[in-house]
Amino acid sequence: MKVNKNYVNLQESYLFAAIGKKVREYAAANPDKTVIRMGIGDVTRPLAPAVISAMQKAVAEMGVAETFRGYSDDYGYDFLRGTISDYYNKKGAEISAAEVFVSDGAKCDVANILDIFASGSTVLVPNPVYPVYVDTNIMAGNKIIYAPGNEENNFLPMPDENVQADIIYICSPNNPTGAVYSAEQLKKWVDYAIDQNAVILCDSAYEAFVRGDLPTSIFQIEGAKKCAIEFGSLSKTAGFTGTRCAYTIVPAELERDGMNLNKMWSRRQSTKYNWLPYIIQRGAEAAFLPEGFAQGKANIDYYMKNAETISTALSELGIWFSGGKNAPYVWLKCPGGLKSWEFFDILLEKANVVGTPGAGFGSQGEGFFRLSAFASNENTILAMERVKPVIESLR
Amino acid sequence: MKVNKNYVNLQESYLFAAIGKKVREYAAANPDKTVIRMGIGDVTRPLAPAVISAMQKAVAEMGVAETFRGYSDDYGYDFLRGTISDYYNKKGAEISAAEVFVSDGAKCDVANILDIFASGSTVLVPNPVYPVYVDTNIMAGNKIIYAPGNEENNFLPMPDENVQADIIYICSPNNPTGAVYSAEQLKKWVDYAIDQNAVILCDSAYEAFVRGDLPTSIFQIEGAKKCAIEFGSLSKTAGFTGTRCAYTIVPAELERDGMNLNKMWSRRQSTKYNWLPYIIQRGAEAAFLPEGFAQGKANIDYYMKNAETISTALSELGIWFSGGKNAPYVWLKCPGGLKSWEFFDILLEKANVVGTPGAGFGSQGEGFFRLSAFASNENTILAMERVKPVIESLR
Numbered sequence: 020m021k022v023n024k025n026y027v028n029l030q031e032s033y034l035f036a037a038i039g040k041k042v043r044e045y046a047a048a049n050p051d052k053t054v055i056r057m058g059i060g061d062v063t064r065p066l067a068p069a070v071i072s073a074m075q076k077a078v079a080e081m082g083v084a085e086t087f088r089g090y091s092d093d094y095g096y097d098f099l100r101g102t103i104s105d106y107y108n109k110k111g112a113e114i115s116a117a118e119v120f121v122s123d124g125a126k127c128d129v130a131n132i133l134d135i136f137a138s139g140s141t142v143l144v145p146n147p148v149y150p151v152y153v154d155t156n157i158m159a160g161n162k163i164i165y166a167p168g169n170e171e172n173n174f175l176p177m178p179d180e181n182v183q184a185d186i187i188y189i190c191s192p193n194n195p196t197g198a199v200y201s202a203e204q205l206k207k208w209v210d211y212a213i214d215q216n217a218v219i220l221c222d223s224a225y226e227a228f229v230r231g232d233l234p235t236s237i238f239q240i241e242g243a244k245k246c247a248i249e250f251g252s253l254s255k256t257a258g259f260t261g262t263r264c265a266y267t268i269v270p271a272e273l274e275r276d277g278m279n280l281n282k283m284w285s286r287r288q289s290t291k292y293n294w295l296p297y298i299i300q301r302g303a304e305a306a307f308l309p310e311g312f313a314q315g316k317a318n319i320d321y322y323m324k325n326a327e328t329i330s331t332a333l334s335e336l337g338i339w340f341s342g343g344k345n346a347p348y349v350w351l352k353c354p355g356g357l358k359s360w361e362f363f364d365i366l367l368e369k370a371n372v373v374g375t376p377g378a379g380f381g382s383q384g385e386g387f388f389r390l391s392a393f394a395s396n397e398n399t400i401l402a403m404e405r406v407k408p409v410i411e412s413l414r
Numbered sequence: 415m416k417v418n419k420n421y422v423n424l425q426e427s428y429l430f431a432a433i434g435k436k437v438r439e440y441a442a443a444n445p446d447k448t449v450i451r452m453g454i455g456d457v458t459r460p461l462a463p464a465v466i467s468a469m470q471k472a473v474a475e476m477g478v479a480e481t482f483r484g485y486s487d488d489y490g491y492d493f494l495r496g497t498i499s500d501y502y503n504k505k506g507a508e509i510s511a512a513e514v515f516v517s518d519g520a521k522c523d524v525a526n527i528l529d530i531f532a533s534g535s536t537v538l539v540p541n542p543v544y545p546v547y548v549d550t551n552i553m554a555g556n557k558i559i560y561a562p563g564n565e566e567n568n569f570l571p572m573p574d575e576n577v578q579a580d581i582i583y584i585c586s587p588n589n590p591t592g593a594v595y596s597a598e599q600l601k602k603w604v605d606y607a608i609d610q611n612a613v614i615l616c617d618s619a620y621e622a623f624v625r626g627d628l629p630t631s632i633f634q635i636e637g638a639k640k641c642a643i644e645f646g647s648l649s650k651t652a653g654f655t656g657t658r659c660a661y662t663i664v665p666a667e668l669e670r671d672g673m674n675l676n677k678m679w680s681r682r683q684s685t686k687y688n689w690l691p692y693i694i695q696r697g698a699e700a701a702f703l704p705e706g707f708a709q710g711k712a713n714i715d716y717y718m719k720n721a722e723t724i725s726t727a728l729s730e731l732g733i734w735f736s737g738g739k740n741a742p743y744v745w746l747k748c749p750g751g752l753k754s755w756e757f758f759d760i761l762l763e764k765a766n767v768v769g770t771p772g773a774g775f776g777s778q779g780e781g782f783f784r785l786s787a788f789a790s791n792e793n794t795i796l797a798m799e800r801v802k803p804v805i806e807s808l809r
Contacts, residue, residue, distance in 0.1 A: 020535070020580045020581075020610075020612055020670050020671055021532035021534075021535065021671050022530055022531055022532060022670055022671040022672075022673045023529060023530050023531060023532055023533075023678075024532070024671075024673075026530070026673065029681065032684065032685075061485050062484055063479070063482070063484065064479065064482070065476060065477050065478055066476045068477060071473055071474070071477035074476075074693070075470060075473050075474075078466055078469045078470050078473060079466070081460060081461045081656070081657065082461055082463060082466035084458070084459065084460050087458070087459070087460040087461070087656075088656040089456035089457055089458065089653075089655040090456050090655045090656060091656060126687070127686060127687055130685065130686035130687075131686065134418060134553065135418050135421070136416070136418060137417060137418055137419065138418075138533070139416075140415070140416065151685060155685060158682070158685070185415045185416070186415075216415045258482075260484040260485045260688075261476070261484045261485060261486060261691060261692045262476065262691045262692070262693065263688065263691045275415050275417055276415055276416050276417045278417045278419075278421065278422075280417070283417065283418075286421065287553070290427075290546060290549045290550060291521070291525035291526065291546075291550060292519070292521070292522055292525075293518070293519045293521050293522065293658065295658070296518075296656060296657045296691070296694055297656045297657070298469070298473075298657065298693065298694075299691055299693075
């Protein structure tokens with residue numbers, strides 16, 4: 020009896036647990052202080068009325084024999100897969116419903132997609148990075164190499180033709196840096212992946228926050244269907260962090276090592292998964308249809324007001340930062356050369372504001388700090404009013 | 415770039431697709447005939463009113479800022495984990511909430527649990543067997559050996575001390591045979607697993623159908639906490655096939671190969687999963703509370719009426735069968751020495767009744783046939799009235 024000893028190589032999962040502990044201890048010692056949380060990336064606005072309405076209707080259907088639904092159709096109901104396919108086609112990415120696989124999370128799919136690749140693969144991840152990309156590859160026994168982000172490249176690492184990779188992670192707009200690749204930059208990654216015979220795993224969880232003329236899907240890039248798998252999510256787009264709906268796009272023509280990856284993912288999921296609740300699929304459909312979509316967009320606009328509040332304050336302070344324009348995260352350089360956990364402590368104690376230390380996202384995050392845009396407009400304004408003098412005192 | 419070549423060893427997934435194809439072709443060619451479906455194991459009765467009510471309330475909460483829920487607490491909300499722990503304690507199985515991990519499917523968890531074991535493990539599965547156990551192990555590169563079920567052992571294979579195994583699958587009540595292990599028999603499996611330093615993966619998806627004094631959890635057996643992981647599900651218990659809620663019990667003290675398995679599963683899930691929608695967790699809670707539980711039990715009684723109808727008819731015909739007493743499946747020996755697909759065709763054409771050929775569940779299923787108890791009471795009575803003369807003509 021042997022267990023998966025790759026688990027021994029995992030770092031103790033400490034980032035948000037450590038943050039939580041410090042915040043609890045501070046709050047307990049300072050009950051008179053109002054701590055404003057801009058650390059964890061969880062939404063706060065309620066679900067769109069159109070989504071609520073669709074789910075109420077679906078719940079009622081489940082209570083009546085004639086409209087009751089048992090097992091979902093494989094890969095998701097057509098009404099949802101077709102709606103997602105339309106969403107892609109509208110933004111110039113030709114995706115058919117047969118290439119859409121619904122699920123309960125981009126996090127789950129980004130993790131489980133590794134099942135279809137051989138253990139021991141070389142995976143290229145950005146640094147700083149969403150910790151799940153690293154941990155899941157340690158569990159899979161893969162070899163992890165890093166594409167470093169920094170101030171110089173605006174935390175948008177580009178391909179190095181001397182670096183060999185089998186699997187390439189792209190998250191754009193990026194968590195934690197909020198940086199977004201241009202179409203030209205994504206094309207370079209696509210060309211590199213094709214050249215390497217690699218597969219890009221493109222995490223588009225934040226594509227709905229893009230305001231300007233920047234890509235919102237890798238499939239808007241020529242050649243991407245020959246090398247990319249994309250993960251979309253309603254978590255941040257429609258506030259579904261506690262409702263759970265995502266979609267993975269695997270091009271029908273994507274082949275590697277003599278196997279069709281759409282067929283492999285299809286087999287993996289139909290063997291190990293049973294799709295989403297009917298109720299949730301109806302809610303998700305409503306989030307994409309015009310009424311729900313507009314209501315969801317209003318929530319995104321609300322969060323982006325916070326991003327603007329944070330960005331403006333930092334600009335006035337002359338603090339370097341990325342993000343805040345096309346993503347709900349602002350990634351700032353710690354003032355006075357402070358290390359990220361030092362800055363965390365100071366911000367918590369002197370401004371009563373919680374953020375996320377950049378070091379928690381990898382070595383390239385040291386000296387940087389993430390603030391999220393999911394708090395209320397009022398609290399974000401208040402937070403930055405408190406933060407300004409603290410930062411001024413540190414420079 | 416290498417993919418997981420274990421996928422090449424998978425059999426073309428044909429069982430329910432092949433059945434579906436034959437049924438569609440028959441129905442198209444015979445539009446005047448009413449085909450009664452007793453093949454696929456999907457529920458038909460609507461959700462309990464108490465469950466519907468709880469979900470309506472939860473949906474409404476998700477539409478209001480003050481009651482909106484984002485990410486679930488890890489492993490599931492306490493209100494659900496505690497309710498499940500109570501359910502276990504009530505039946506004499508001492509399980510704490512910390513040993514309960516909620517999920518969206520026993521199918522998912524039974525598949526994903528293999529992540530924590532080393533590839534190349536030796537897994538002992540029953541034959542006939544729920545195909546997922548086999549396919550997931552092929553994907554994982556494990557070595558599969560079989561414990562044969564047959565008429566002589568009433569499709570309840572027992573341990574063979576000469577057989578080495580790392581992982582042992584038990585499904586009791588069984589899909590597809592409906593057979594149930596006694597406490598004495600389960601104790602032998604527990605002793606064997608401890609002796610082998612193996613882990614039992616106990617699939618208890620049908621435990622709610624047990625009527626007599628038979629085990630409804632492996633944790634009612636002494637020693638099980640030292641060797642077993644159990645998978646429970648609301649799919650059949652509460653009609654949640656399209657609503658999705660399950661729970662995996664990993665004893666806090668379960669260790670193998672120097673690692674604590676509760677901690678490994680905990681890490682696997684918190685890294686690769688984001689738990690259930692709040693709405694579904696509230697619905698699941700209601701399914702366990704007295705009102706919803708009683709309503710769910712009424713549905714189970716309804717299905718078991720069908721099991722009785724099927725069993726009585728077969729007994730009158732002198733056909734050997736297992737199941738039908740403590741499970742929603744009846745596993746019958748094909749009359750006249752027919753092979754299972756031959757019997758399938760005859761039943762479809764002459765009785766217009768759809769079942770599942772035993773051969774689809776493994777070599778020991780050849781010559782046997784599964785009928786499910788999920789159709790309506792009226793249709794099941796009608797089906798057996800049609801089936802009787804057909805069977806009589808074959809003997």
